[in-house]
Amino acid sequence: MLHLVSRSIAAKMTFAFALVFIVLSISYFVMERRLGTIENSMGSITDLSSHAIGILRINKDIVEMQRDISVFGSSGSDAVFAKIEENFQSIQRRLKFIDENNDGLSEQLYIDSMSELVVRYGNNLNVLVKRYNIKSALMSDVLPGIYLNAITDLDRLAAGTADLHSKLIILQRINTWHSLHQSAQLFLTKKDYSKRQDVMHALKQLDRFDLPTAAEQNALIDLNIQSAKTYKNTFNKSIQANRNYLSLVNVVMAGDAIEFSSLANTLREQSLQRLNEIKKYGEKTIVKTERVLQLLGIGIIFYVIILTMFFHFHIAHAIKRLTKSFQCFLNGDLSEPINDLSRQDELGVLAQAANRFRVLSKDLISSKQAAEHTSKVKSEFLANMSHEIRTPMNGILGMTRQLSNTSLTDKQLRMLEIIQSSGSGLLVIINDILDLSKIDAEKIELENKPINLNKLLDEMHHLFSEQVEEKNVKLLVSSNAGKENTVFLGDETRLKQVLMNLLGNAVKFTEKGSVILDVTVNVMEKGELKLLFNVSDTGIGIDDRHIESLFEAFSQADTSITRRFGGTGLGLAITSKLLNIMQAPLKVDSKLGKGSRFYFELATKAEVIDIETLHAVHEKKVKQALDLSHLNVLVVEDNQINQIVIEALLKEFNITTISIAINGQHAIELCEMSAFDMILMDMQMPVLDGPGATVEIRKIHSYVNTPIIALTANVLERDKQQCFDAGMNDFLGKPLDYECLKSILLKWSPMPG
Structure with a gap:
């Protein structure tokens, strides 16, 4: 075990962190138990708080309901009574919830007593409505009915009496009835006790009715006296009904409410006492937990300090030394010493790798210097040869042009054309080599200028029309744009170079049939265009085995093609690389003996050009x-x-x-x-x-x-x-x-x- 730990940093770290894990596990176990205790205390506190809050809310609802009952006694409003019932149901729900969630025996006694009070209170609510209805019927219906009938009888009696004295007596009795009924209503509704004497005095006056009348009017007089007696009896009943209602509200139900509040206060005090006990217990638990955590924390701190020092001096310091060595190597200083080569762990392996890296770096520097020297010699040679070849080529092609302007025989003219053709061919090879060199060095920069598609296609047709006539091959150049003037942005020189290479190959390798250049213009959104260029032929085609190497420099399908058709193998390589720079990769479909199709899709933008302006500029240049x-x-x-x-x-x-x-x-x-x-x-x-x-x-x-x-x-x-x-x-x-x-x-x- 110790041998394994000494040979591996991973084993050392695993062992160290295993100790940390064990300590943390013990800490977790202790903390879990302590936190469980605290959690239970917190749960109890929460339950008790919830019960206390519920009891306070019930007590509040009882007080509010008692106040609403007083309002109901005055108004008799259905909305007020609906609110009373809603509060009562709320009280029942809350008390039921407290009862279901209570686990204390002492509290249960109070909760049961409170439940009995709530049931009794509910029964009293039903009695309350009945007593209110009796009181209301007597005060609002019966008494006013007797009063109105008596007034009606007196009005009839006055109407049947012609004697003025009699009319005054009847009118005085009517006023007495009015005074009676008003005093009775004030006493019953407003609790104006001084009005009761007025009622009794008025009733005494109404007991007698001395009026000299005809025999037919005596019945109305007797009826009025009987109405006064009936009013008196009904008034006494109303007093009793009112007393019964107020006794229920102010004595029975108010007493229940007071008793409920007393029970609620007692229960709340017990809850607060329990809360205090739980709080003290929780505080003791927290103090013990803090002590345990402090001891564990101190132990972990000491352990981490020792572990940190171990890793710093044994691992981090060694890594720093190796990093310094690598940094010096990267900066080119390979003389920096490498430490810890004798270690058996991963750092020892890394030190040996650094030593190997130094050896390889020395070899690489030597190889790089040799490669840079070779590249420099190559570039200088390429530049020098280009200059040395182009200088005499300028003389050859220039003098042949001048010679062509003189009088020559047909044989001389034919020899002069051969010289011009050979010189132009040699110039194409020189340019291809230079282009390939520039592309490989990533020194090609594309222009972004307007290109007239129809003009470009006309130029391609003109350039190759003579060659295809000599080989008796058809050349077809077309575009779906037709005669529409399509102008787009791009590098016209490089695009021409690509098309000339593709068409040149198609014409060269086609003995019979046709060569087709077709362009499909697809108009996209926001003025963007996609141009699909297709160059197809009915030539010799390409074997599937050779398609993969087709775009490699200095490569052709096979050596027999080179002997038969000639060429350097640079054209397609340059074309493919130029199109890759244009982000329009060149693709090929070909069947041996049936022909080939080279195509690419160029993404560009349309350009609006004033044709008349172009013509004017062109005419100006011609002039x-x-x-x-x-x-x-x-x-x-x-x-x-x-x-x-x-x-x-x-x-x-x-x-x-x-x-x-x-x-x-x-x-x-x-x-x-x-x-x-x-x-x-x-x-x-x-x-x-x-x-x-x-x-x-x-x-x-x-x-x-x-x-x-x-x-x-x-x-x-x-x-x-x-x-x-x-x-x-x-x-x-x-x-x-x-x-x-x-x-x-x-x-x-x-x-x-």
Whole structure:
């Protein structure tokens, strides 16, 4: 066991944390028991608090109900009695809940007594309604009925009497009845006890009725005297009914309420006493728990301190030393010593790995230096070879162009075409190698300018129409946009390069049948377009085994194809990589002997272009192209052949005022003596190179804005950037192309005048 712990950090950590786990488990067990006790106490406190609150609410409801009963005695309102019943039901529910959740015997006695009081109170509520109805009927219905009948009889008696004295006696009796009834109502409803004497006095007056009348009116007199006696009896009954009602409310029910409140207070005091006992017990438990936790906490703190010191000195410090060694290795200092190589645990293994890493790093640095040296030599070789090849190629292609403008026999013309074709083929290979190098170095930057789809397709058809005619193959170029002017954003040069590579391969490998370029335009939301380019042919096709390696540089399907059709194997590799940069991966479907289909989908945006404006600009440029004789051009070129080629090309544009400088210093001297409209500047020259000369020329006040065009065989991206950094306006690579030179001249030549 000890041997295992000494050989593994994981075992050490497991052992240490196991001890921590054991201590924490013991702490948890102790805490669980203590917290269980506290939880039970808290539960008891909660129950008691709930009971006390419930009792207080019941007591409050009893008081409120007693107050509502007083209101009901005055108003007799059904809404008030409904509220009384609602409070009573609430009292029953709360008392039932307390009874169901009570577990104390002493409290149960009080709760039972309270339950009996609530039942009795409920029974009294039923009696209360009956007594109120009796009282209300006597006071509101019977007494007013007797009073109204007596008044009616007296009115009839007065109507039948003609004697004025008799009428006054009857009227006096009517007033007595009014006074009687008013006093009776005030006594019964308002408890105005002084009115009772008034009632009794009025009843005595009504006992006698001395009125000289005819025999037929005696019956009404007797009836009125009888009504007074009946009123007296009913008044006494009303007094008794009122007393019965008030006795029930103020004595019986109020006594029950007082008794209930007394029981509730006693029960609440017992609950508070129990709460106090539970509180004391809980406090003792908490004090004991705190002591246990303090002891455990102190023990854990000491243990953690010891554990921390162990890990710090035994593990963290060793890791820090190894980290320092690795940091030095990453910073290139491989001389830093490696500690703990003799340890048997994981840190020892890590130290041995660091030692191995140092050995491998030394080997890697040596390999990296060798690779960097190789890459530098490769880049310098590529740049030098590009310059050295392009310089004579400029002379060959330039002089063949000039030679084509002379009188030649058919045989000479045929030989001249072979020279031009061979030179152009060699130039394509050179450009492909440079493009592949730039793509691999991630130095390709795409433009985002308007492209006219119809114009692009027309150019593709024009470029390959002669080749397909020679091979008797059909070339079909189409688009679902038809004649609609579709303009989109993209890099026109690179897109043309892609389509030319695909169409060139399709034409090359198709002996019969057709080559088709089809574009499907899908208009999306917010001006977005998706263009599906399809290039299909009925050529030799590709075996499924060779499709995976089809886009590899310097690769073709097999060596027999290379011998039969030629080619470097760079075209599809460059095309695929360019389309990947455009985020439009190239895909292929092919069957051996039946043909191939290459396609890609380009996501772009539509561009709204004013066609009339484009035509106007084009016509303006054409007019400019017809007359460039006003230009005074300085050509800075050290190679005599290139001087001849450039001068001849410029003369094709009617430019006759041409000065030649053989190096950068010579160019500066000529600029100080003369004024030139445009400067064509070579890059690599003796004495002073092109960028250096440009910097000095820009210092001359009259040449701050003069167009300076780089004209060089150095066409790598870094060469272009060097020219632009020096202050040149544009860039032309050698060998010179007539159309490119024309475009540059039209772009930068000042207007005559």
